[in-house]
Amino acid sequence: VLRNALHVDEAEVEKCVKDVMKEKKIEQKDIRFKTNLHISLLQITGYKKLYLNVENLRKVPYDSDNEEHEEQLIELWNLLMPHENLKARITKQWCDIGFQSDDPKTDFRGMGLLGLVNLVYFSKHYTNEARQILSRSNHPKLGYSYAIVGINLTEMAYSLLKSGDLKPHLYNVVSGLPQMEHFHQFYCYLVYEFDKFWFEEEPESIMHFNQYREKFHEKIKGLLLDYDAVLTLGDKKKP
Secondary structure: OHHHHOOOOHHHHHHHHHHHHHHOOOOOOOHHHHHHHHHHHHHHHHHHHHHHHHHHHHOOOOOOOOHHHHHHHHHHHHHHOOOOOOOOOOOHHHHHHOOOOOOHHHHHOOOHHHHHHHHHHHHHHOHHHHHHHHHHOOOOOOOOOHHHHHHHHHHHHHHHHHHOOOHHHHHHHOOOOOOHHHHHHHHHHHHHHHHHHHHHHOOOOHHHHHHHHHHHHHHHHHHHOOOOOOOOOHHHOOO
16 A cells, blocks of 8 residues: 555545555544655655656757747846846856857756757746856866756756755655645755855866765765755745
8 A cells, every 4th residue: 555655646636645544554543644655655656756757858859940049048147247248148257157169058958948948947046056057167266167067067056866865855845746846946055055065175186076076975875865855046046
C-alpha cells in the first residue's frame, strides 16, 4: 500500500493516507500522524513530478524562430544591461554578459531552455545581485564568463535534482508539493554562492574552472548531506 502511495497523483494522496493507516492499524483520529504522512507523500511524489518538469524544460531546444524564446533572451539583456541597447540580434555585445559568441543560442545546447529560464529568473528576482555579479565577473584577473557559468550551474542544479541529492533541501523548504519556483530559487543560491567561492579561492586563471567547479560541487553536496539543509537566498529576495 505504501509503495503504491509513492506513485500517485496529488488528488489520490488523501485516500492513500487512509489506506496506510488502516493497513497499519493506526487510529484514523491520529491527526498528527495523518498530517505528517500526507505532507511526506506530497513531498515524495512532488519531487518526482518536479524532476520531470525540469527535465521537460531542459529538453526544449532554444529556437530563434520562437518569439517567446527570443523575448526571454532580450529580457535577460535588458535586466543586466539597462543602459545599453542591443545594436542587433546577432552581435558581439552578447559577450559583454558572458556568452561565447555573437549568437547566444549556441550556448543553450546542453541545458536547452532551462538554462535561459534560470538566467532570466535570477536577473529578474535578484536584479541588483545579478548586476553586481556580472560586474565582478569582468574582473581583470579573476573574471569569468557570467552567462556560460550560469548555464553550467543550471547543469549542477539539474544533476543534484536528478540524483536525489536535493531532497533534504526541498523537503525542508516545502511542506507539500515542490514547484519549479523552488528549483529556480536553489539555482539562484548556487549562482550567488559560486561567485563568492570563486573570489575566495582566487584561481590562477579561468583555465582552472573545471577544477574549482568540481570543488564547489562537492561543497554543495556536503551541505546537502545535512538533513536540516536549507540552501536559499530568502532574505535577499525583492519584496
